[in-house]
Amino acid sequence: MSVQTVLYHRQLGLSDDDVWHMYRTMRLSRLLDDRMWLMNRQGIGHFAVPGHGHEAIAIGYAATLRPGHDWLVPHYRDLAGLIYLGVTPREIMVHYLAKAEDVMSGGRQNFAHWGHPRLRIKTISSPQGPHVPQGVGIAYAIKLHGGDEIVWIGFGDGTSSKGDVHEAMNFAAIHKTPCVFCCENNGYAISVPVSKQMAVENVADRAAGYGMPGIVVDGTNVLEVYAAAKEAVERARAGEGPTFIEAKCERLYPHTSNDDDRHYRSPEEREAAKQRDPIIRFRRYLQEVDLWSEEKEAELEAELLALVEEAIEYAMQRPDPRPEDAARHVYADDAIVGPDGYL
Ligand SMILES: Cc1ncc(C[n+]2csc(CCOP(=O)(O)OP(=O)(O)O)c2C)c(N)n1
Numbered sequence: 001m002s003v004q005t006v007l008y009h010r011q012l013g014l015s016d017d018d019v020w021h022m023y024r025t026m027r028l029s030r031l032l033d034d035r036m037w038l039m040n041r042q043g044i045g046h047f048a049v050p051g052h053g054h055e056a057i058a059i060g061y062a063a064t065l066r067p068g069h070d071w072l073v074p075h076y077r078d079l080a081g082l083i084y085l086g087v088t089p090r091e092i093m094v095h096y097l098a099k100a101e102d103v104m105s106g107g108r109q110n111f112a113h114w115g116h117p118r119l120r121i122k123t124i125s126s127p128q129g130p131h132v133p134q135g136v137g138i139a140y141a142i143k144l145h146g147g148d149e150i151v152w153i154g155f156g157d158g159t160s161s162k163g164d165v166h167e168a169m170n171f172a173a174i175h176k177t178p179c180v181f182c183c184e185n186n187g188y189a190i191s192v193p194v195s196k197q198m199a200v201e202n203v204a205d206r207a208a209g210y211g212m213p214g215i216v217v218d219g220t221n222v223l224e225v226y227a228a229a230k231e232a233v234e235r236a237r238a239g240e241g242p243t244f245i246e247a248k249c250e251r252l253y254p255h256t257s258n259d260d261d262r263h264y265r266s267p268e269e270r271e272a273a274k275q276r277d278p279i280i281r282f283r284r285y286l287q288e289v290d291l292w293s294e295e296k297e298a299e300l301e302a303e304l305l306a307l308v309e310e311a312i313e314y315a316m317q318r319p320d321p322r323p324e325d326a327a328r329h330v331y332a333d334d335a336i337v338g339p340d341g342y343l
Helices: 003-011 016-041 055-062 079-085 089-096 131-145 163-175 203-210 222-237 267-274 278-288 294-317
Strands: 071-073 151-156 179-185 214-218 243-248
Touching (some): 016 055, 016 079, 016 089, 016 222, 016 278, 016 294, 055 151, 055 222, 055 243, 071 079, 079 089, 089 294, 131 163, 131 179, 151 222, 163 179, 163 203, 203 214
Parallel strands (some): 071 151, 151 179, 214 243
């Protein structure tokens, strides 16, 4: 155990319990993702969007947010972050199976179109990109109201090419809106590699053009993401404006259950990606600082598997949405309004 590694999470202000909770949430997220993938293959869930490989990013930033106070406009691979902020395995499974009580959208939206009014997680759009200016709009409203909330806005490297994303970042920098942009760069937009997406080396290089700091972090290292996120969130909260964080990671699975990445990634490339699995990396760190053991892992796995199975069991038995409710919440008179009047 080296002195430097012992100190790293403590230096960041994280206790031993905090890092174990982060690890536990990453493991829970992965188990849920694994089960959803399997259920899709069994013909049960119609569409799975795997977060495999993005867990360190989602946990790293979620740990810097105040649940139900700060706003999250997430990337669709951020399942781990949602769980960290308080979304339950039951809510995830009910959403996955599009049941009537789905808190995200009553079973209307596709899977991984996250949303949770009580936790201030804003539902995302199917077209890639529009959620970014929507997030900046929330941040601008907070600024006008004089609130101390911040908005975390996540998106992928492919989405960063969209015009609405550029407009949003330009506006945010001009008006110093309290938000953080996080580009989760896994090197692909479905089958399109990042080299066909942009001519710059880092997406974060663009930040200078908007007039905001641009930071590149290793998105497979949860503590590194946490450190960068913490600084950016503090900056936004202090009224100093947005930060652009690019977190480089690996997409360990195909794009979605509708994709087969063997058509565009070699076996060697897929094998190399596995070496950057954020959960394995974090486990190694915890082991180095004496917070992990085989016994603890076995206990954790048994506990989490029971949670996941219970959530599946629960969700499978919930009623499907009624056809006559299809237009509910479509117009403003029936909208879900939070306690503070926000939609
Ligand atoms: C405007 C728009 N164009 C294309 C699509 C189809 N599409 C859905 S996800 C996706 C890839 C996005 O890639 P990226 O932003 O890098 O995120 P990743 O899936 O790699 O995490 C595409 C092209 C879409 N939903 N919306």
